[in-house]
Amino acid sequence: MPSVTQAVEDYLKAIWRLSHEGGERVSVGDIASELKVSAPSVTSMVRKLKTMRLLNYERYGGVTLTPRGRKIALEIVRHHRLWELYLYMRLGVPLELVDGEAERLEHVLSDDMEELLTRNLGDPTHDPHGDPIPSKTGALAPVEGIALGQLETGTHAIVARVSDRNPEKLRYLVSLGLLPGARIEVEEKAPFRGPLTVRIGGRRHVVGADLANLVIVRGAPAASRSKGARLGPGVPPRSGKPRGKRR
Amino acid sequence: MPSVTQAVEDYLKAIWRLSHEGGERVSVGDIASELKVSAPSVTSMVRKLKTMRLLNYERYGGVTLTPRGRKIALEIVRHHRLWELYLYMRLGVPLELVDGEAERLEHVLSDDMEELLTRNLGDPTHDPHGDPIPSKTGALAPVEGIALGQLETGTHAIVARVSDRNPEKLRYLVSLGLLPGARIEVEEKAPFRGPLTVRIGGRRHVVGADLANLVIVRGAPAASRSKGARLGPGVPPRSGKPRGKRR
DNA sequence: CTAAAAAGTTAGCCATATCTAATTCTGCGT
DNA sequence: ACGCAGAATTAGATATGGCTAACTTTTTAG
Structure with missing residues (x-):
């Protein structure tokens, strides 16, 4: 049984993004241009993802994510946005560069690390672009405005x-x-x-x-609720608690 | 011309490590067990690396790194050790886990990020295990003791x-x-x-x-020079300077 | 309603990196 | 000096992902 490779993650994320912004149903061509690969590459990968039950697909019929596929996609999106926020807030990576860096880091985030990042950032809800960070369970706040x-x-x-x-x-x-x-x-x-x-x-x-x-x-009425926590780099970070032995 | 893939980086790092600890000349078998791959895999990769002029190799003759190969290897080692230190100091990753995490992160560190990490850590010289961090130019302090x-x-x-x-x-x-x-x-x-x-x-x-x-x-005479900076997690980090526009 | 354009698929190929099985060197011990 | 054990290499196969060229299906425009 094929495993979730980086390519698989990239496809799922792209499909999620497209169906999130456009319609439910995503076309092969759109995936191809989103990922900058050829259409035949998409067709073959999509057939593979279907056998993995990560998406629904019929010839000439476009694709939609299954719940399993969406779950993986949202995990990657979560990783991506957590890294973006971390890089921006704690390392001072300029906003324009944050996406590119996170693009590579998103595939490399263990559960342990995800936990530490999350804690370090104080259970953040939004990335530095203002996009919501999916919760660990896959819930995603709507973008209002x-x-x-x-x-x-x-x-x-x-x-x-x-x-x-x-x-x-x-x-x-x-x-x-x-x-x-x-x-x-x-x-x-x-x-x-x-x-x-x-x-x-x-x-x-x-x-x-x-x-x-x-x-x-x-x-923005006179005083806005600052519930969403003012975003900006340079905020004094707190480090993860040093821990001794652990199970 | 073949490019420096992650596999190439892994091989160069392994060869560097083996020649650093053992002798100059490294055997195919040692590389195989270091990387947990089969011997034929090593032979074929090594032939490829030779065409890339990253190492010297003759059939049945073992391998040595060329200066170019060593340079790349040391870059990876630098990345690895910088990430180790960063994870340990700033995110509180336990010492036993730091190597495994860095193993994946080392392949994902742009020059910009490397610069930020380095600055954030105050131009560190050693990773949390006590191994020296190669300088950007490839200089490596000896392990004394x-x-x-x-x-x-x-x-x-x-x-x-x-x-x-x-x-x-x-x-x-x-x-x-x-x-x-x-x-x-x-x-x-x-x-x-x-x-x-x-x-x-x-x-x-x-x-x-x-x-x-x-x-x-x-x-350790009575009072030791604490030049090497006491290592330990939880040290208050400083974040990279927020920067405005940049060229 | 039909023909051309657009979109998608199939066929066939390439590159990377791995493996197992079979073969060939090397060097050591007697 | 020679055979043999162990190390290394060759041969050949597999899996992943990507590509171009050619063909098919769907959509659209007249």
Whole structure:
């Protein structure tokens, strides 16, 4: 019986991501471009994953994850986002680089280590991009909020999430200060998907509609609940308790 | 031209380790048992590594690393030991588990991350077992000291290094408190490779000769230079500087 | 409704890294 | 000096994952 290799993990994660964002049913072509492999590679891997009962698949029919497949996918996503947060908070890895590093580390996280990371971070709920970290049981908090591009002139909001799909764009957004937790105000919004003029931390920036829609915000009445813990690197870490002998 | 895969890294590291401990020239059989693969696997990989100019090899003649091969091997060893120290100091991973975790992490450490790890640890020179961490240029400090089993009755010493080859034994040594930095006194040494009675942190233990020779110690006159920085987990970490935009 | 475009699949191949079984060296002991 | 045991190599097979080229099915547009 085939085992869960790194390739298997990559496929499951990609399929999960696509079905999470797009529809339930995922096409071979989408998987191929997500993973940057050829379509035939996807077909053959998908047939293998079917025999492993990790997904449902019929010829020409697209794929959906089975519960077992989703469970593994969410484990990987959990690993990925835990590493992202850890690298950002404890090692000061720049936000734009965090995804790439976690991409490799996600496959290398034992249960023991996962436990230590989690504790060290204080049972975190969100990664530094604002995406929710799946719980160990596979529960995933919904991303609440609306795209920045939807806001009307005069609105105040707090950034909840910044897409990390494109490192270049992310780098730019970060340079504007548009990262999770930031307070912003829409000073002006040009009509017809036009650019927004936003005020961030005292400075004014003009942001194109495409870029603005990578940013998810939630409403910010005068004082916002800071329940979600302000994110940011450089917070004094606590180390895991030194332990003596253990069983 | 073949690339440096994880398997290549594993072979180079194994060969380096064997030639470091045994002689310059390493046999196919030793590599096979070090990596727990069959001899034919080693032969074929070694032929490949030769074409990559990472080692010297003649049929039936054993192998030696070329400078290029050694450089890569030392990079991996550096990664391994940096991760070991980081996990031990900052995440509280128990000493007996640190090697296994690092075994997987060593292949996943970008230059950027290596830099951050190094800085976070304050340019460390030794891993938590007491082994020296190769410098980025490939320089490796010698392990100074003698085996604990060599000490005579009445001698005082400080543990410099504890072998991590056997996790079971290591776990036991750790449970005795026999870890790098510990002060010990030999209360009695039985003749003919007999067991030692040692005093460690106020408690007395009897240690067999085999076990005792996994421990390397250096002399401990009344006050020892604590130049080598006392090792131990739970030291307050400092996080990498948050950085803004960067080139 | 049908033909072309797009998407997906099959066929066949390559590279990596492993293994077992069979064969060939090497070097040691008598 | 010679045979033999042990080490190493060759031969040949397997598993994983990826690719291109050619073919089939589905979808879409006129």
